[in-house]
Amino acid sequence: MSSLKLRAVRKSYGNVEVIKGVNLDIKDKEFVVFVGPSGCGKSTLLRMIAGLEPITGGDLEIGGQRMNDVDPSKRGIAMVFQSYALYPHMTVRENMGFALRFARVPKEQIAKQVNAAARILALDPLLDRYPKELSGGQRQRVAIGRAIVRQPEVFLFDEPLSNLDAELRVHMRIEIARLHKELQTTIIYVTHDQVEAMTLAQTIVVLRDGIIEQVGRPLDLYDDPANQFVAGFIGSPKMNFMATSVVASGKGSVTLELTHQGKTAITLPLTGPLPAIGDKVTLGVRPEHFELAGSGIADIALDIDVAEHLGATSYIYANTASGEQIIVEREESRHELEQSGLSVAIPATKAYLFDAAGQRLR
């Protein structure tokens, strides 16, 4: 019923193109998260789906119907804004029921729907308060309640949690996940917080500069990024990147030389097309994938800069001899690390390789 289809969707402001041809299929009842750095066009794309921004080119379908020129109120959507966008002069109850008055819903029905939404969101005791008498988290719940009351097919969220403090954010995140289970509707959720994206999404859409870099399940993006941008964007702390060049290539593997690591050589298996000798490539290793020296395929010596002990794990910020910053995650023998320097090994099976254009070499 409420699947979405975007075909070559574009958006220009004057001469500036901010959405550069987006193709995307969203299944019914799917929880999709748009992530990407600031200014990549997440909000713009969401607002185009909502009908708040005209679509410059391409087609938007919701539930099998072309919606490019349909009024926002007739698209079967509801939106929750970052700023909450509550009506300041109305109580929580009035905020939630206001729009229904114009949909010719009878009064008793409005009251019933408002009460039902309030129960889902635990807003019952707050129904007669004004927005200014609520905390940030409560306001956001009211904004979500206002969306629920309309019983839309698709929920749109634009960074709904970014005005909340860290603790509340975690709490609301869980609440939204629960809500999705309960309501069984399609949700499109915009955030630049990749933790939110990883924890909430069934499907993540990574955007950069108005184009989609990759679409996939959270773990697929994490384990199998399509390019250097996605590899760097998903995961915290970031994946480490080291500049290397190809010294030998053939028979399903490449040998690399870590350019500034005293000519350390690494051989990696590859199944796809191989790079040519002399190509500059980038080696990527996630912080938690480093192994102890001697156990992997190549040892690199690091100077420890700072160690952050988070409790269960520690992040060690270190520099290579050539000055590249490397982050290593360690769970064991952490005290010893601080005294001595650190030597780590790169695991052959968990290293990623990217060509000069940033595309993944597999």
Next chain:
Amino acid sequence: MAQSALARSERINGWLFVMPALVLLGIFMVYPILWSLWMSFQVGRGMNFSFGGTANIMRLTQDPVFLRALSNTMLFLAMQVPIMLVLALFFANALNDSKLWGRGFFRTAIFLPCVTSLVAYSVIFKSIFAIDGIANQTLLVLHLIENPINWLSDPFWARVVVITAITWRWTGYNMIFYLAAMQNIDRSIYEAARIDGVPAWARFWFITVPLLKPVILFTSVISTIGTLQLFDEVNLLTQGGPSDATLTLSLYIYNLSFRFMPSFGYAATVSYVIVILVGILSLIQFIVAKDRRA
């Protein structure tokens, strides 16, 4: 309690800074106000007057010209202020639309009258509404009237011209307040309402108007005060005529003091009528607009 030297010197410095302003206020505001209050109990003509108790107040109730001026002023107030504020609100709403073409031009055009020279615009209004002026010519060409209207010598039309003139002059002024307030309203509130299917008229009536309530109250108080003191337009356009049809309280005060045999005491009494009216009307507006939920 012992005061430190620093605190004392700060206090003295503070008083020194506000003293010039206080002295000026005292000489030019407080003293005349008290003097006029005292004057309003004086009877007599020209420079020889004596204390008359409530004589001036009794005279008010029997003075047909005063009652005429009072009813004219109230009529102007009742007609002009609502018309002007509603117009200003609609203009502001229209000009707040970022998609409107040429809105910078329209904003300036609507605001311009209130910074235009009063005399210049009175002359133009007079010529527009002259018997052979452009107003009559246009209406004749459009066959809306058979014979030219004698705008400024017909009691009804003279009032219409005065109301038109003040409205033309002050609508833009009020519009600026509304525009400023509208730009402070979070745009996503309107977007949320649009998505939720709230029609445009309801967004205006149930969102914009309530959120502008404090500004609407402010402008209505300011406009009420302005219209109660209405003087310039009537003085320049009609001098209160024809046969006192557009005589206002302020114009009557002026006439009492400077045109007729001066009757300063009585003029002061009439001006206190304006003060009391301003007080009562402002109070009513505050009570009506009071946010009972806040």
